[in-house]
Amino acid sequence: AQKVTQAQTEISVVEKEDVTLDCVYETRDTTYYLFWYKQPPSGELVFLIRRNSFDEQNEISGRYSWNFQKSTSSFNFTITASQVVDSAVYFCALSEIYNQGGKLIFGQGTELSVKP
Amino acid sequence: DVKVTQSSRYLVKRTGEKVFLECVQDMDHENMFWYRQDPGLGLRLIYFSYDVKMKEKGDIPEGYSVSREKKERFSLILESASTNQTSMYLCASSLFGRGNNEQFFGPGTRLTVL
Numbered sequence: 689a690q691k692v693t694q695a696q697t698e699i700s701v702v703e704k705e706d707v708t709l710d711c712v713y714e715t716r717d718t719t720y721y722l723f724w725y726k727q728p729p730s731g732e733l734v735f736l737i738r739r740n741s742f743d744e745q746n747e748i749s750g751r752y753s754w755n756f757q758k759s760t761s762s763f764n765f766t767i768t769a770s771q772v773v774d775s776a777v778y779f780c781a782l783s784e785i786y787n788q789g790g791k792l793i794f795g796q797g798t799e800l801s802v803k804p
Numbered sequence: 805d806v807k808v809t810q811s812s813r814y815l816v817k818r819t820g821e822k823v824f825l826e827c828v829q830d831m832d833h834e835n836m837f838w839y840r841q842d843p844g845l846g847l848r849l850i851y852f853s854y855d856v857k858m859k860e861k862g863d864i865p866e867g868y869s870v871s872r873e874k875k876e877r878f879s880l881i882l883e884s885a886s887t888n889q890t891s892m893y894l895c896a897s898s899l900f901g902r903g904n905n906e907q908f909f910g911p912g913t914r915l916t917v918l
Contacts (some may be wrong), residue, residue, distance in 0.1 A: 694846075697844070720903065721903050723906060725909075730911065731892070731911050731912040732909055732910065732911045732912065733894065733896075733907075733909040734909075735906040735907070738904070738906055740904065779846060783904070784903055785904070790835050790854075790898050790899075790900070790901055790903050790904075790905055790907070791837075791849060791852060791862070792847075792849075792907060794839075794846040794847040794848075795846055796844060796845060796846040797846050797847075
């Protein structure tokens, strides 16, 4: 069965701290995709990154970085030098290559609060 | 700029009413989705559609139906609204593919059923 677990329900940090959001997934497929989305207070989910199961290279985009480890079925997201604008709910999601229609399985979400 | 729009940001309905939530996308996407979002549960898929007039049940279809008469429009219908359907409803769309295409989301409709 497919499942995505984000064990951290809420995280609170002070501005400029680094923070890591955890994501653990379960799938029986060998080919799959992992995603991270950000949901700011306005409500609209914004796509951040997609990673396929054959690409275990870490990715960095500005203050954001992602660590994909197939051995531990994890796809963690780190924000370096956090800012108040990073406050949002972050979702990790899984898509299997053979699923019809491109369905996503979402984790429960982690609410990040960055205080000034 | 890609866009998914939803007919209302906030909606208040009474128990037993028939409720229509409309979603329109302007990206010529084949796939469209309806989710509900509840605290602690993340996003759960209600229904999705990968083509006009095609629909598939998601994880929690009970109490809901959908309609897709045109490619750009996907409607979610609550035949007889109940209080346990109070939630945030999110619509999304994506290109047809093998699970590799990101979904684009609308701003959401916060529905309250009294």
